[in-house]
Amino acid sequence: MSSKTSAARLGLVDPETASPSVKQALAKLPAVNGLRAMANAESLYPAYIDFLLLLFRPLEIDPALERMIALRVATLQECLYIWRNNVVVARSVGMTEEQISVLERGDTVAKSFSPAQQAAFAFTDEVVFRVEATDATYDRAKQYFSDRALTEILFVIGNYMLVARVIRTGRVPLDEKPTPFPQQGA
Known part of the structure; x- marks a missing residue:
């Protein structure tokens, strides 16, 4: 990035x-x-x-998966600002340093991710790049996530795509240091 x-x-x-x-x-x-x-x-x-x-209140998707999706969108949109701020939150909701590191490298099929998380990444990638997930990717995600959870994932993807466009097009400068945001349930 x-x-x-x-x-x-x-x-x-x-x-x-x-x-x-x-x-x-x-x-x-x-x-x-x-x-x-x-x-x-x-x-x-x-x-x-x-x-x-x-997005900081309890969702059906767990807080760590939500942050993983935010970080994946940050990587796909080449938005260091989103990445940097969400790493702070990711650590606070249980993402491991290994997960953060492999996700930063773009490895969404690493052994540190569950099959459900890997399916969520594939779903995210297709939504970002194709607007809609293919039937195969949707069906794979549906094995792990309800309609509610898939819709929450779409909201998270859409939110961070919006933020990336404001940050990158507006050339918003990085903050002096990343600021922790509230954790889910706050």
């Missing part, structure tokens, strides 16, 4: 001077650069933050 440094395109909203609704939304999570850039969409940002917070 490259960390190209170039001039930022999107400004970073200052929580102190933001409109009341954006200021309130910015206070719900750490004011990292990515969220401050997304706050430029004043009409959408407060509702987006409410949605994002739902």
Whole structure:
């Protein structure tokens, strides 16, 4: 994953001077650069933050798998910003250093991943690159995941694809250090 440094395109909203609704939304999570850039969409940002917070509440998919999917999307979208911040969360929800390391190398079939996790990665890859999973990949994922879980996976994929586009197109700078986000259930 490259960390190209170039001039930022999107400004970073200052929580102190933001409109009341954006200021309130910015206070719900750490004011990292990515969220401050997304706050430029004043009409959408407060509702987006409410949605994002739902991803930190218990889902049918377990928190470690959710982070694995976020990290996989970060890798596929070549978004160091997402990778860096989600590694912090991944460690806090039980991902091992070995899993993080092999996922960073792009190895989604390593022995450190269960067959269900491997199926989730294949599903993620096809959704990212093809928009829809093939029947074979969908059927494989369906062996491990309910309709609810597959839909949650799609929400996670879509969220991080959106974030990657804002970060990369807006050339949002990395924060000085990664900031831990709330764990699921928080």
